[in-house]
Amino acid sequence: MFVVVGVSGGIAAYKTVQLVRALVLNGHEVHVVPTGDALRFVGTATWEAVSRHPVTTSVHDDVAEVRHVSLGTRADLVVVAPATANTLARMAAGIADNLLGVTLLASTAPVLVAPAMHTAMWEHAATQQNVATLRARGVHIVGPADGPLTGGDSGPGRMSEPDEILAAALALLPVEGDDRADEDALDALGDLGGHGDHGDLAGRTVAVSTGGTREPIDPVRFLGNRSSGRQGAEVALAAAARGARVRLVAAHVDEGVLAEASRHPRIEIARAGTAEELGTAMRAAAADADVVVMVAAVADYRVAEVSHEKLRKEDGDGTATLSLVQNPDILADLVAARAPGQRIVGFAAETASSAAELVERGLRKRERKGVDLLAVNRVDWDRGFETSDNAVVIVAAEGVVSEAAGTKRAVADALWDAVVALDS
DSSP states (O other), X not given: OEEEEEEOSSTTHHHHHHHHHHHHHTTOEEEEEEOTTGGGTSOHHHHHHHHSSOOOOOTTTTGGGTHHHHHHHHOSEEEXXXXXXXXXXXXXXXXXXXXXXXXXXXXXXXXXXXXXXXXXXXXXXXXXXXXXXXXXXXOEEXXXXXXXXXXXXXXXXXXXXXXXXXXXXHHHSOOOSOXXXXXXXXXXXXXXXXXXXXXTTTTOEEEEEESBOOEESSSSOEEOOOOOSHHHHHHHHHXXXXXXEEEEEEOBOOTTTTHXXXXXXXXXXXXXXXXXXXXXXXXXXXXXXXXXXXXXXXXXXXXXXXXXXXXXXXXXXXXXXXXXXXXXXXXXXXXXXXXXTOEEEEEEEEOOSSHHHHHHHHHHHHHHHTOSEEEEEEOBTTBSSSSSEEXXXXXXXXXXXXXXXXXXXXXXXXXXXXXXXXXX
């Protein structure tokens, strides 16, 4: 496949060298298009050596071949990594005063962007609006991650690791040839120092649940909850990026939430509707898993008798009563059936008047459920559900072991850090 990798002027450009080499080793034709500022961080000679093609930043080179147009029109995929705040703004505005800008405008191929910048720049309203504009146009965004930044600061804005970008890129390329192609690329990247098969979850199988169960009342109505499924999807993607094989069991999720996970070579997805269906699917997924993470929002109750016909207002007296029965406790069942050495993590959405009350509720629930870790997040009408960010307190038998706030991917990575720490 013909892949164009755009590189903008950020220190994270050194990571993109690994990405380019892994794509080349997987048999793709890769052309690097750096901005002028990008060459201040990684020089032309390096890009030409790893891509095996000439590199230029100017639309005035190779004019006879109209290279500034041909790169875009020939591309099967365009990746921009790192994408600085400046580059995101230029992409959103359609500015094409360099080779990268022209290439992007000339291409109809999928575009994958890996942002990288200081937290303040990432969180600025202008950047967020530019990202929203690009998403609306169909541009795929991977990251940014939450972690240490240049200069000693820490927070969201760190470019995603090359293996995560690679997995997202491979998922967007048309399927061609051997089914092992994607895994070969991931192996190659792992050998270059990324996570991949050499990550801290490499060789492990994990089972993750996500979404909200729906308990039918009649053919039209159901009992449900506000879970979008985003947090569980990010937990699965983060595990896969760290080398794990992931079995993702999804109840109801918002449209598009599973798009990236469904294309990831390390993730298998099974679907479930009701709590009983989710329990059956999770027991199968967890049977030989090393780690089980229950993120799904499971309905505590179901209707005792489901009507096979729509319940109509005119058939009643203006009131309606539903008889409910309790659903099985899936998490408790998984703990009871756990294999030796298996780690089990639960999620608990709680309303609480204070941080201390939230922690107290979490500690009691962790002990009652018998899980190794419990991630507790405070929910409200405008918090926790149906949002792009989250905040959790992770508790273990000894108390609070971690706290995380930010994007749901950042929360997912903090969760896996806590899981890995259990065995360290």
